[in-house]
Amino acid sequence: MMVVMSPAAPPSRDNEVSDWQVIRRLLAITWSYRVEFLQVVAFQIALLLLMLAGLGLTGVGIDFVRFTVQPGAPEPHWLFGIAPPDAWKPTQVMVAIGVGVFVLAAVRALLTYLAQASLNMLTQGRIVVDLRPRVYDKLQRLSFRFFDANASSSIINRVTGDVQSVRMFVDQVLMQTIIVIVSFVAYVSFMLSVNVRLTVACLAVTPLIWLCSTTFARAVHPAYRRNRELVDQLVQRLVESIRGMPLIKAYGCEAGEIRRFQQANDIVRDQQHGIFRRLAAYNPTVGYLSQLTLVVLLGYGGWLAAKGEIPIGTGLVVSAAILQQLAGQISNIATIANSMHQSLRGARRVFDILDEPVEIQSPAAPARPEKIAGRVCFDHVWFDHGEDPVLQDIHFTVEPGQCVAIVGPTGSGKSSVMSLLPRFYDPTDGRILLDGINLRDFDVDDLRRRIGIVFQESFLFSSTVAENIAFGHPGASREVIEKAARIAAAHDFISELPKGYDTVLGEAGIGLSGGQKQRLAIARAVLLDPPILVLDDPTAAVDPGTEHEIAAAIETAMAGRTTFIVAHRPAMLRRADLVVVLDHGRVTQIGTHADLMAREGYYLSALEIQNPGAMP
Amino acid sequence: MKRRLTIAPASDEEIDQSSLDVFGLLRRVFSYAKPHARKRNQLVALVIFRSAALPALAWAIGAIINGPIQSGNLTAILLATGGFAALAALVQFGFYFRIRHALELGEAVIHDIRNAVFEHLMRLPMSFYDRTKLGRIIGRMTSDLDAVRVGVQEIVFVSIVQVGNMIIAGALMLWCDWVLFSIMLAIVPVIWLLNRYFTRRITEDQRLGQESFSRVTATLAESVNGIRVTQGFVRQDVNADSFRELVADHSRYSLGAGNTSAIFLPLLELNSQFFIAMLLVVGGYRALDPDIARPVGDIVQFFFLSNLFFEPIKTLGSQYNNALTAMVGAERVFRLLDTKPEWTDAPDAKALPKIQGRVEFRNLSFGYDPSKPVLKAISFVAEPGRTVALVGHTGSGKTSIINLVAKMYLPTTGTLEIDGHDITRITSDSLHRQMAVVHQHSFLFDGTVLDNIRFARPDASVQMVIETARQLDCMDIIDALPKGLYTQVGEAGANLSTGQRQLVSFARALLADPRILILDEATSAIDALTESRIQRSLATLLQSRTSFVVAHRLSTIRQADLILVLDHGRIVERGTHTELLTLGEIYAGLHRHFTQSS
Secondary structure, three states: OOOOOOOOOOOOOOOOOOHHHHHHHHHHHHHOOHHHHHHHHHHHHHHHHHHHHHHHHHHHHHHHHHHHHOOOOOOOOOHHHOOOOOOOOHHHHHHHHHHHHHHHHHHHHHHHHHHHHHHHHHHHHHHHHHHHHHHHHHHHHOOHHHHHHOOHHHHHHHHHHHHHHHHHHHHHHHHHHHHHHHHHHHHHHHHHHHOHHHHHHHHOOHHHHHHHHHHHHHHHHHHHHHHHHHHHHHHHHHHHHHHOHHHHHHOOOHHHHHHHHHHHHHHHHHHHHHHHHHHHHHHHHHHHHHHHHHHHHHHHHHHHHHOOOOOHHHHHHHHHHHHHHHHHHHHHHHHHHHHHHHHHHHHHHHHHHHHOOOOOOOOOOOEOOOOOOOOEEEEEEEEEOOOOEEEEEEEEEEOOOOEEEEEOOOOOOHHHHHHHOOOOOOOOEEEEEEOOEEHHHEOHHHHHHOEEEEOOOOOOOOOEHHHHHOOOOOOOOHHHHHHHHHHOOOHHHHHHOOOHHHOEOOHHHOOOOHHHHHHHHHHHHHOOOOOEEEEOOOOOOOOHHHHHHHHHHHHHHHOOOEEEEEOOOHHHHHHOOEEEEEEOOEEEEEEOHHHHHOOOOHHHHHHHHHOHHHOO | OOOOOOOOOOOOOOOOHHHOOHHHHHHHHHHOOHHHHHHHHHHHHHHHHHHHHHHHHHHHHHHHHHHHHHHOOHHHHHHHHHHHHHHHHHHHHHHHHHHHHHHHHHHHHHHHHHHHHHHHHHHOOHHHHHHOOHHHHHHHHHHHHHHHHHHHHHHHHHHHHHHHHHHHHHHHHHHHOHHHHHHHHHHHHHHHHHHHHHHHHHHHHHHHHHHHHHHHHHHHHHHHHOHHHHHHOOOHHHHHHHHHHHHHHHHHHHHHHHHHHHHHHHHHHHHHHHHHHHHHHHHHHHHHOOOOOOOOHHHHHHHHHHHHHHHHHHHHHHHHHHHHHHHHHHHHHHHHHHOOOOOOOOOOOEOOOOOOOOEEEEEEEEOOEOOEOOEEEEEEEEOOOOEEEEEOOOOOOHHHHHHHHOOOOOOOEEEEEEOOEEHHHEOHHHHHOOEEEEOOOOOOOOOEHHHHHOOOOOOOOHHHHHHHHHHOOOHHHHHOOOOHHHOEOOHHHOOOOHHHHHHHHHHHHHHOOOOEEEEEOOOOOOOHHHHHHHHHHHHHHHOOOEEEEEOOOHHHHHHOOEEEEEEOOEEEEEEOHHHHHHHOOHHHHHHHHHHHHO
16 A cells, blocks of 8 residues: 655644644644543544454454364363353354344444544534634734735735644644554553463564655655655746746747756656665565564464464454554554644734734724814824835825825835725834824724725726725615715616626726726725825726726716825826825925926936827 | 726636636647656556555455354464455555656646646747736746646546445445345436536535635735725725725625535435435344344445445545636636747747848838738838937837837838848847847746846856946946846836836947847936936937937937837937927927927
8 A cells, every 4th residue: 555645744834833842732722622532532442442342352262263163172262251141052043143243243334334424524514614814814913014024925824724724734734643553552451451472472573664664755755855855846947838828839949948948847757767766675575574463473373373372263363463453553554654744833823813803803892983074294203114214204294185295206105105095014213193093093994994006907806897986885885885886987888788787797997997997996996985096106007098988987086075185197196285206215296286396306317208299 | 976996807817617618628738648658558557457456455344254254263263364464555555656647747748748838938929928927927927727737646546446346346235235235326416417407506505705805805905005095095994994894705605615515515425325324224123033134244244345335426426626727727727838829930930130220121010910000101211320319208109119120010011121121021039139129028037037138148257247248337326236247136126226227228329239129218316426427328228229319308219310200109300419400390399399308
């Protein structure tokens, strides 16, 4: 039989939490399901005893037949001293034994089912169902910093694979360990009851089996890890070639790509040979070692049986069967060790999330003003991601209903200014006041509901147009949704969609043009009629030819709201009540469009380069 | 309104399991083992040996107990156990090669299929990539091929050994005591029926479980990618509720599948236990009845041999599912391999000689789907060395024109000539060697800046690359990178800024020194200073080659020798910037919009 070994875990980079701490925490989780867990353990112990009883009874049967047929054969050892009445004929005894074996087996089958079903219920029905939503819920509340720092596939895997790893600790590690220990004790005691010296002789080989499987596991883990990396590289090669296909075709580089892929493919194949050799050596070695115990049993045990010291049935035959089971359990240890690695790694990643502090918190007694006028003041705001300052001493005030345009080169901090408003991040120093109240004094959810946001690239969900617009308020009536769509100049094109507002958008909103998506995003932002509107470069990903469609939507959406917009185009900038020019996180210029055009500086030169012919 | 987070993604290329041509697939997979015929033949021999050797070992145990041990002959016991140890050693020695050969053969087969698939992928035209999702291709190359690998490495050979064991153990038992054997045989149909019923149910449960799980992951993926929106619009609680429902739904299926197999496996086990009980009763009776008086040893023999008869049924049952997965995997991989390219170069296509770069569209129509033309009756000439700017709304046909010039697609009707050669009569390679393309998103391959610039000419010297960068006047920008030309650009060029990526792809195009240049200008706004550098480099790049530019920058359009204004797949205006402004119609209108919004 093959040992199926999952590739080993890469070494954990996080050494702060020791394995033991993770184990203790996993044990604590298991403890909260202790009733179910102990129930399964009880089932398993009962199963083991029943199995031994069945085997023993079979042995007794063999011995009984021998005793009856062959004169001089030793008398059978009746289990627990339950001997059949002397009056029974031998055939009657055999039928009784047969029925006994079958009844034991039937009870075992029932118990096996119950044990497995309660284990399933414990793991898939309880642990996973409890843990997945917990991790998911926590994920949703983590700050953007976390999402900036982790790849999305890794985050997704925490809720899917890693949660299963926690579950694995319960059924594959803890439960299996208990089973191995209990069976070892039961098997050995049974054999000891047959003959002490025979037991010792037979078990002499078993430490070797254990040694073999652990050494093997240790030897192949790095090779498997390397294999995983190489396969990842190969897949990466494939992905790149397909993503870059237009380029490869246009430059006629197919042959070179094929050559590079073949090289990576050869490396994957050649690296595996070492694993194959070890794998091929491991299975026969362990197989042979367990057969050696059988050889000892047949040789030494056979001699004992020949001398009449042990019976053939309950002695030899049953011991042979038990030794086979034992060998299986011992090679199980390697699998348990492997599962342990895997589950610890996964559990760490799950606990990472559960322990991750929620950075942005609402105060205990938040300010809940009835109405918000929309006066925003950046009061000497500093901000960084833990390294160089991203924003330095930003200071300006916006009156209710005004429109502020933020301008500056890539990396100057425009998006950071925008993300401080809905408290996606908090300033490291200074404060932002809304109607004179510090943003930190609001309830976070309440604050965000009062701010409509449009991102650079609008993310739409795979549901209907109406549901996407009503994203922030799922209970919104169709009337409210249509009103928002009209404000965002989206009603007309929505009406032309196959099912109007009930048209289902493909994954990530495929099927709409960039301009249409942005207009839906604007509708989504104004649905709750927020006093503040934040537009982070809403035309960045849009064809300049269709930009004017959005410009119109923005125009109506802005009416009556304090608006922050990151913009490049003169039309938008002219419209703004205040233009803030950022460079390297500092405000370098501030004023109206006309003010700034009258002064030398970044603003003037940037607009000139962009559009030398269309100077105002 | 009904709360819903997501809709399950369309399932991936369903394969009807009942329609699989099992033998055809096996033959085709194993045709890849031909180059490794020696290994394959040895493997077959080893498998046959093992089929016989395992029952022989089990029989030996019984025989030793019944013979030397029963009779109490010490030397015979030692000799027999010694023989058993030797036979076991031989069997395990063979097992070493059986495992190693199977693993190596499987890997070799997968390796060759992977190469074949990749080569095929390189041959497929762009239209294939328009309708095929990347994830699907990766799925073919990873999970599907892995399933095939397991099929070759394990399922086929393990199954043969199991069947062999059953036959030989069966024969041994028949020879030993036919009555006991018949009882055992009577149980087989029961096991077989149980197997059929339960594996079907479990497979169905698992399928439903997977579907429900893909809903869980799809929802998760959206939640993670849309986290900014979720938090910005305070949707956490709503999402958490629907997610909880999805997880509970998935758990129902997992529990269903788990509990079905929790019934199935004990039932199987019960069958073999039933046989042991029968063995004791019938075997005991036959030994005890003085008229029959079979040896007691029969019971012992059957006790060991029957395992080799029942275990394979279980093993084969569990292999059955894996085998199906492997077959479905193979079917999908071969379907990809069998995808016919929609077009290939004509068999009599000639290599294009060195060209001047005159491109002529003559009454050309084109549609990605021929029934929905996106270009209609296009005629124009691009003289050698001139720049043609393509202007129009999204979907007006600009990109289709450059795709046709690059021979990514073939015209539906009408002709496209390059220096008087019909594009359908020339080889793609010879055309592409005299052409360069700069895409909107400036895709870079993982590697150094140097590698990327040398993409089309891997043999170009570093000096030539530096020369090219100087010509574009962007060497200082490259030098400013952490390791200059040797800076790793990262996945899809992620380590570089948008502007830097554009300059690298300009250099890549310039180094190729093409006669025809195709440029899809980037739409995204970059900061003003980089922008001006890019404009200057662009002028150098366009110089003295026939260029087709999908233009988004007014300055680029203004410098073009010919502006084609497209609308709904037709050329609606043509001329130079001044001519079209004077004309005062569509272009002038666009221009007005443009200058206002920009």
